[in-house]
Amino acid sequence: MKLGRVVGTVVSTINAPDFDNRTLLLCDLIDPSGRPAGGYLIAVDTVGAGAGEMVLILDEGNSARQVLNAPGAPIRTLVVGIVDAVTDGPL
Amino acid sequence: MQLARVIGTVVATVKAPGLEGVKLLVIQPLDRSLKPVGGQLVAADAVHMAGPGELVYFVAAREAAQAMPDPFVPVDHAIVGIVDAVSELPGQTP
Numbered sequence: 643m644k645l646g647r648v649v650g651t652v653v654s655t656i657n658a659p660d661f662d663n664r665t666l667l668l669c670d671l672i673d674p675s676g677r678p679a680g681g682y683l684i685a686v687d688t689v690g691a692g693a694g695e696m697v698l699i700l701d702e703g704n705s706a707r708q709v710l711n712a713p714g715a716p717i718r719t720l721v722v723g724i725v726d727a728v729t730d731g732p733l
Numbered sequence: 734m735q736l737a738r739v740i741g742t743v744v745a746t747v748k749a750p751g752l753e754g755v756k757l758l759v760i761q762p763l764d765r766s767l768k769p770v771g772g773q774l775v776a777a778d779a780v781h782m783a784g785p786g787e788l789v790y791f792v793a794a795r796e797a798a799q800a801m802p803d804p805f806v807p808v809d810h811a812i813v814g815i816v817d818a819v820s821e822l823p824g825q826t827p
Contacts (some may be wrong), residue, residue, distance in 0.1 A: 648820040649765065651739045652736075652790060655816030658779050666734075666790075668765055682765045684790050686734035698813050703796045716779065716792050716800030716813050719734055722816065 660715035698723035751806035776810035
C-alpha cells in the first residue's frame with residue numbers, strides 16, 4: 643500500500659458502469675514524513691476520506707475488487723484508510 | 734487511475750480477435766495540473782463516448798481489459814471515464 647494526501651476530487655458523469663456512485667479522490671503520493679514522493683493517483687474512496695487527509699492507498703486490482711465486492715470491475719486503486727500517525731524509525 | 738487528454742484516434746482493420754468494434758484513441762497522460770507527463774499511449778475507449786480534446790481518466794494493466802465487454806481481450810490501457818471537473822483544494826497545488 644502507499645501513502646497519499648487527498649488534494650482534490652474528480653467528477654465524472656460519463657464513466658464505466660462500475661464507477662457509478664463512487665467518489666474519486668485525487669491523491670498525491672507522499673513519503674512517511676508527508677513530503678510529496680512524486681506522482682499522483684486517482685483512487686476510489688471507500689472510507690469517506692476528505693480534503694487534505696493523509697490516506698492509505700491500495701493499488702492492486704484483485705484486492706481492490708475484493709474490498710468492493712465487485713468482481714470484474716475495472717478498478718485497481720482505492721483509498722482504504724485514513725492515517726492517524728506514521729512513526730518513522732525504531733519504536 | 735490517471736488523467737489524460739484524448740489527442741487522436743487509431744484505426745486498425747487487422748487486429749487481434751476480440752478487438753473488433755473497440756474504439757482506439759491516442760491519449761496523452763497528464764499530471765494533476767493537467768500538464769503532459771510521459772509519452773503518448775493508445776487506449777481502448779470503454780465508455781464509447783470519448784473523443785479528441787476530452788479530459789478523461791484511464792486504467793492500465795489487467796484492469797484495462799476488465800473494462801471491456803469481453804474481459805479477455807489484449808487491451809492494456811482503457812479509458813473508463815470522462816472528466817467533468819477536477820477540483821483541487823486550495824493550497825494543495827504542486
